[in-house]
Amino acid sequence: MTTQDNKRTRLIDVARHAGVSPGTVSNALNQTRFVDPETRQRIDDAIQALNYTPNIRARQLRTGRTNTIALLSSLPLSIASGASKLGFMMEIALTASIMALENRHALILVPPGKNPLDTVTFDAAILLEPSENDPQLRALQNAGIPCVTIGRTPGTNKPVPWVELHSEVTANLLLRHLQKEGCGHCALFVSNRQRTSSLETEAAYRLWCNGRQTPVIYYLDEEKGEAAGYHAARQLLLEAPQVNGLLVLVDTFASGAVRAFHETGTKIPQQMRVATRYDGIRARESKPPLTAVNMHLDEVARQATMLLFDVLAGRPMAGCDGPIPELVVRASSKIL
Amino acid sequence: MTTQDNKRTRLIDVARHAGVSPGTVSNALNQTRFVDPETRQRIDDAIQALNYTPNIRARQLRTGRTNTIALLSSLPLSIASGASKLGFMMEIALTASIMALENRHALILVPPGKNPLDTVTFDAAILLEPSENDPQLRALQNAGIPCVTIGRTPGTNKPVPWVELHSEVTANLLLRHLQKEGCGHCALFVSNRQRTSSLETEAAYRLWCNGRQTPVIYYLDEEKGEAAGYHAARQLLLEAPQVNGLLVLVDTFASGAVRAFHETGTKIPQQMRVATRYDGIRARESKPPLTAVNMHLDEVARQATMLLFDVLAGRPMAGCDGPIPELVVRASSKIL
Incomplete structure (x- = not known):
């Protein structure tokens, strides 16, 4: 491919080669209208055969669009990454980047907890687990950037379209499992930020406690990451010695709690059954490995990206139902 | 922050508030010139205090820059992702996105093996492990996009600036370890693509074989992913029964090989010592866990991103020396 070749091949050449109108090629390239898959394949073949490269910058000027979407996380880096730098957000990121490119957009990966709006602009954004009055969500909305969230925005009657994470289902799965495995007295560690996952987990836990236990x-400080889980667990052992089961919503906190139990000689699961939400590296590499749920993040990411393109196309959307989480039992809660 | 507020705050207001010239603010925002950290902090504080949002689109039109860099992988999706969708590329991605934002750029995450140039444009790119005559690298160069690679570009006297991955060091670490653990006859699985890591590993292996063994x-097909490792291992057991150690450069192939050894009742490590390169989820979750090397990918990503900004700033750069890999011994090669 040389610059000369580029000069020779124009959109109209692609249209002729594919046997369609230039308007159809433009619709396929810019996602401005639905083009059936078979026609789109013909256009793609023509683009390949003719070595056609659209003038991206000219298109961006004409359409006022950047053809990028961004992935942001409301959670701070202390929670969202951790030792291995891999987790929830990165699982979403790879799938979202593949889906975006299939829809002729590129994915901008924004580091957890950061606001990139003084640096770049993008057409639309996916925000992970917004908190109440989320500053990132507010900044996106003030900038007029269409947005969807993974997890519902709490504290509002008009949440932006979201993919449901079913935190109540998750909480009940884990609590029932802990109970079945002999947990008579269960404690809960949640984050101190008002996210739907925290709020729903706490509500489900309180209901579960009704008539059972106090x-x-x-409430743990997200900014403190693993250390917050460690210190809360040390406190728990002193303050509530009757507790023999622990539900930790955030896996980073769970890592800290497990460390505290090891240090104090508290046997997992015999003296303390432990369960968390995200079945990521932390859960799997924990000693013992942690009971968790499979959140089907691939499907969550797929739904979020498609929802975002619906919103971008001006289709009025409420949200997506999201996959139902499934229990993954490991040695932290059950003698296997 | 409302649109009105935005209209009121201009760059000159930020300059006044920070007690610097508008040119200095512009240099800090656009990375056009070095601004000392203390001054930059004052400017950042002023931006915060005044709720200043630069007009990104106007700046992009003026500078002809997008303030984005892209991360691409030359490896196909069959290798670069796998079941868990997390790995080498995603470890690099998070660190690179953090470094990029600190330098007022955003990171575009391109799915492995894909060319995004008909979709978006960006100022510069990091390419993972280019092959000889790499089509992605060629496309980037034809588009005039400055580029650095992680791993040297093979087959050229003028490679683009790169971060060294020390594949020869890695091969020797693993081969010496296998030998020490009683491996008398060692086989090698590499990819069929000419990447520097494959080429250097093969060369180191051939040297190691000298006077020891044939x-x-x-040579495995990357597109076939895990299945390629599985079939090669089945073949190995038939064709070279004397072999009792195996170095598998790509972890995806190693997963397949381990499956073949389990199916055939070949005991790891007693009958077959296995080692791979990347100490990722596949290595850790393998049964038994795989001996590998710590590639210090955080530092690799940091060096690559800084190198890219040097190149973008027009500083002539050869490359970075890269961190030295360290052996991580696990149960796949040693009775622990």
Whole structure:
């Protein structure tokens, strides 16, 4: 491919080669209208055969669009990454980048907890687990950037379209499992930020406690990451010695809690059954490995990206139902 | 922050508030010139205090830059992702996105093996492990996009600036370890694509074989992913029964090989010592876990991103020396 070749091949050449109108090629390239898959394949073949490269910058000027979408996380880096730098957000990112490119957009990966709006602009954004009055969501909305979230925005009657994470289902799966494995007294560690996952987990836990036990809830500082889980677990052992099961919503906190139990000689699962939400590296590499749920993040990412393109295309959308989480039992809660 | 607020705050207001010239603010925002950290902090504080949002699109039109860099992988999706969708590329991605944003750029994550140039444009790119005559690298160069690679570009006297991955060091670490653990006859699985890591590993292996054994090398099809490792291992057991150690450069192939050894009742490590390169999820979750090397990908990503900004700033660069890999011994090669 040389610059000369580029000069020779124009959109109209592609249209002729594919046997369609230039308008159809433009619709296929710019996602401005639906083009059936078979026609789109013919256009793609023509683009390949003729070595056609659209003038991206000219198109961006004409359409006022960047053909990029961004992935942001409301959670701070202390939670969202951790030792291995891999997790929830990165699982979403790869699938979203593949889906975006299939829809002729590129994915901008924004580091957890950061606001990139003084640096770049993009056409639309996916935000992970917004909190109440989320500053990132507010910044996106003020900038007029269409947005969907993974997890519902709490504290509003008009949430932006979201993919449901079913945190209540998750909480009940884990609590029932802990109970079945002999947990008579269960404590809950949640984050101190008002996210739908925290709020729904706490509500499900309080309901579960009704007539069973007094709720034992610790609200942990996300910014402190693993250390917050460690210190809360040390406190728990002192303050509530009757507790023999622990639901930790955030896996980073769970890592810290497990460390505290090891240090104090508290046997997992015999003396303390532990369960968390995200079945990521932390859950799997924990000693013992942690009971968790399969959140089907591939499908979550797929739905979020498609929802975003619906919103971008001006289709009025409420949200997506999201996949139902499934229990993954490991040695932290059951003698296997 | 409302649109009105935005209209009121201009770059000159930020300059006044920070007590610097508008040119200095512009240099800090656009990375056009070095601004010392203390001054930059004052400017950042002023931006925060005044709720200043630069007009990104106007800046992009003026500078002809997008303030984005892209991360691409030359490896196909069959290799670069796998079941868990997390790995080498995603470890690099998070660090690169953080480094990019600190330098007022955003990171575009391109799915492995894909060319995004008919969709978006960006100022510069990091390409993972280019092959000889790499089509992605050629496309980037034809588009005039500055580029650095992680791993040297093979087959050229003028490689683009790169971060060294020390594949020869890695091969020797693993081969010496296998030998020490009683491996008398070692085979090698490498990819069929000419990447510097494959080429250097093969060369180191051939040297190691000198005077010891006949080389037993299988060249695997990257597109076939895990299945390629599985079939090569089945073949190896039939064709070279004397082999009792296996170095598999690509972890995806190693997963397949381990499956074949389990199916055939070949005991790891007693009958077959296995080692791979990348100490990722596949290595850790393998049963038994795989001996590998810590490639210090955080540092690799940091060096690559800084190198790219040097190149973007017009500084002539050869490359970065890259961190030295360290052996991580696990149960696949040693009775622990």
